[in-house]
Amino acid sequence: MSMRVVLVDDQEMIRMGFKMVLNSRPEIDVVAEAGDGDEVLDVLAQHEADVVLMDVRMPRLNGIEATRLIARLPDPPKVLILTTFDLDDYAYEALRAGASGFLLKDAPLEELAAAIGHVHDGDAVVAPSTTKRLLERFTRPEPRDQEAAALVHEPVRDERIFEELTPREHEVLRQVARGLSNAEIASELVLSEGTVKVHVGRVLMKLGLRDRVQAVVLAYETGLVAPGGR
Known part of the structure; x- marks a missing residue:
């Protein structure tokens, strides 16, 4: 189809x-x-x-x-x-x-x-x-201008939503938020790419997220990671 x-x-x-x-x-x-x-x-x-x-x-x-x-x-x-x-x-x-x-x-x-x-x-x-x-450009404490500010009206979610994640899933989420691909995360954490894919899938499921873009946004919004940081 x-x-x-x-x-x-x-x-x-x-x-x-x-x-x-x-x-x-x-x-x-x-x-x-x-x-x-x-x-x-x-x-x-x-x-x-x-x-x-x-x-x-x-x-x-x-x-x-x-x-x-x-x-x-x-x-x-x-x-x-x-x-x-x-x-x-x-x-x-x-x-x-x-x-x-x-x-x-x-x-x-x-x-x-x-x-x-x-x-x-x-x-x-x-x-x-x-x-x-x-x-890194747009995740800042204040919107860039008044027009952008008018579009920002959804509350930042509480970081306690991460409590269901295992320590390994926390680490994988941090690497996703850094902008790393599954292959890069696998190299960084000394895991197989397949294992990383499984962890990413579990993170998305536990947090009720659609894809890794939403996971990255959530990590920045809640302060789990900071722009430019690790």
Whole structure:
């Protein structure tokens, strides 16, 4: 079965371009479009979707708030944020809102198609090094400006949620939050890559998280790790 995709962008020409290139892939089917975040819930009520490609900056309802609303749906589709800049001021908040990752709008078709596939399969599409760089810039005590501050209204979760983790799972989570891949964590902790994968899976299950991006965000939010630290 093909992956059902919904495009959300306020610029019609951009939606047309994405639709044309994505429908050229046999594994992808663009089933619907929305002109802004305010329309996307109505669209999703009418069309079953696996992945939503979401622009960040849109009129009426921005991509962050739209992502937050989608995440509250029963059995919601995955959300892949599309940004104009590699370190878009809103990308971090989009991840907090429930997005599975982000990608540049000018990414090559192969990269975009692969990202949709990864998100569809439940993985994060943000590379570990990019995740670390993004979080080190945006995980700060205060938002960068008033507009960003208006988007930050979810409380930081209590670090006691980590009490169910074993010492080894704590350590694996710290390494994930540093932006390390499973192979790098295996080398760092002298474990097999398969064992690391099992530990990461248990961490996600115990913390009720969807993917490693959410795990990284949670680790920074609760102070388990600090930007730039170990």
